[in-house]
């Protein structure tokens with residue numbers, strides 16, 4: 499069984515390919531032959547920690563992947579050989595509140611992830627991918643799409659006719675754009691990327707604001723939304739974009755706090771949040787129940803994930819480099835095996 503591994507040695511290129519023994523199969527486990535995996539910004543952060551020698555232990559990278567069931571434990575009830583499945587980002591988070599124990603098992607971080615030929619996990623960790631999606635498309639769902647779903651529909655309870663502000667044209671942002679449009683919402687999007695504006699408009703964004711050229715893009719979004727401002731803002735940038743998101747929101751608007759593109763901590767205007775009685779929801783990917791709800795919506799709306807580029811198995815490092823270059827529009831995928 500071939501597997502990529504991120505080493506802890508402080509090597510500049512910490513990703514290496516290894517041959518590993520097949521995992522044992524427990525009575526309620528299923529064995530999945532992984533067909534595709536996808537990258538998220540988080541995977542760059544973890545690879546950087548590996549390069550700096552900061553990982554506690556070597557880890558198989560990537561939370562996101564999907565494939566087919568090739569073996570089931572004797573007491574398995576939820577799946578059969580041949581099912582097309584993806585694992586939840588937090589394998590043990592089925593429903594209810596998130597916990598320390600769920601975090602410890604996060605794939606590609608606390609626990610081994612999906613960039614390997616076979617993965618064995620308890621049957622409760624898995625969901626079926628929508629029938630209209632390929633393996634490459636299904637591999638893009640577990641982190642970015644579930645996060646967008648959680649923020650828009652579980653936390654903000656987005657309604658048709660409302661206006662959403664989304665930042666950038668990466669994985670989370672484009673799933674949010676597609677899902678919000680399918681639900682009948684208007685979408686304003688910020689992008690600093692060359693040539694990405696027309697593509698975002700074609701996907702249904704009503705306006706694309708260049709955040710590099712317009713430092714007060716929050717006020718611009720508020721004006722473009724009409725009325726009092728946007729109803730929902732997905733905060734993907736982090737501390738350096740937080741105040742602009744609040745500026746864009748209407749009184750009583752909702753923010754999904756998601757991203758760390760500009761860092762994990764920083765100075766933000768807390769007064770502006772309560773001045774406008776804004777509600778801020780912390781979002782951390784999602785539970786299996788949310789993933790299943792997302793998949794029903796994807797099936798009903800026939801949404802196809804936006805894939806920027808698919809890399810071959812032996813080119814995994816190039817896939818990392820491509821994501822780090824930030825020229826991508828949507829998801830970066832690696833074929834497995």
Ligand SMILES: NC(=O)c1ccc[n+]([C@@H]2O[C@H](COP(=O)([O-])OP(=O)(O)OC[C@H]3O[C@@H](n4cnc5c(N)ncnc54)[C@H](OP(=O)(O)O)[C@@H]3O)[C@@H](O)[C@H]2O)c1
Pocket residue numbers: 537538539540641642645665666667668669670671688689690691692694709734735739755756757758759760781782783821824825826828
């Ligand atoms: N809380 C959670 O559960 C959760 C889950 C998933 C992701 N995240 C976080 O959400 C963020 C996005 O993740 P992702 O995987 O979707 O990333 P990604 O695919 O790498 O996309 C990042 C995109 O964001 C835009 N961007 C970069 N810097 C920006 C800035 N300073 N201000 C505004 N936009 C900027 C760029 O788009 P343009 O070129 O169009 O400007 C860039 O391509 C990351 O911080 C990630 O860690 C959090």
